[in-house]
Amino acid sequence: MTVHIIYGSDSGRTKAAAGKIAAKLDGKVINISDATTADFEGCDLLVLGSPTYGGGDLQADWETGIDLLAEADLTGKKVALFGLGDQSNYPDSFADALGALYDVVVEKGAEVVGFTNTKGYEFEVSTAVRDGQFVGLVLDQDNQAGKSEKRIASWTSQIL
Ligand SMILES: Cc1cc2nc3c(=O)[nH]c(=O)nc-3n(C[C@H](O)[C@H](O)[C@H](O)COP(=O)(O)O)c2cc1C
Incomplete structure (x- = not known):
């Protein structure tokens, strides 16, 4: 199974998480600023990751990367999403970037x-929640760094 993990990251946390996820899934890590349409299409499992910035936005490189994603043919492709956020300082837009990625890939x-389950997180509102669940893996390195290893392990085995 070919796995591509495409991420954007400002301060390196999402990049680090992408590396850990890649190790578990035996996947190739690609920065969204270097990605091509073929990187989205040429894999059996596509994993996309972004932190949330600006009170609910995608990471800056994803702001242009999302157009590339929207051009890709994702019909029937298995996609898994992960996002980093800060539930204490941004409880009203917690991990919203995940919701933005979700909407695009579902549309495609x-x-x-x-x-994943929202249990264990404390926030008010997140567009990453649909029907009571997060649409992917949510990591909070600002407040719950100690939980991330376990969350990554459980999510990757869930996917496999
Ligand atoms: C200016 C700024 C705005 C942020 N806005 C949000 C937000 O709206 N929602 C959220 O969940 N996290 C927000 N965060 C937290 C980041 O998403 C979090 O620190 C993340 O781990 C950064 O990932 P990176 O190191 O890959 O860039 C914000 C952080 C900063 C510095």
Whole structure:
């Protein structure tokens, strides 16, 4: 199974998480600023990751990368999403970037796998929540760094 993990990151936390996820899934890590349409299409499982910035926005490189993603043919492709956020300082837009990625890939006909439970997080509002679940893996390195290893392990085995 070919796995591509495409991420954007300002201060390196999402990059580090992408590396850990890649180790578990035996995948190739690609920075969204270097990605091509073929990187989205040429894999069996596509994993996309972004932190949330600006009170609910995608990471800056994803702001242009999202157009590239929207051009890719994702019909029937398995896609898993992960996002980093800060639930204490941004409880009203916690991990919203994940919701933005979700909307695009669903619109493109992808099959999203790896929904997770919101239990264990404290926030008010997040567009990453649909039908009571996060649409992917949510990590909070600002407040819950100690929980991330376990969350990554459990999410990657759920996907596999
Ligand atoms: C200016 C600024 C705005 C942020 N806005 C949000 C936000 O709206 N929602 C959220 O969940 N996290 C927010 N965060 C937290 C980051 O998403 C979090 O620190 C993340 O781990 C950074 O990932 P990176 O190191 O890969 O860039 C913000 C951080 C900064 C510095």
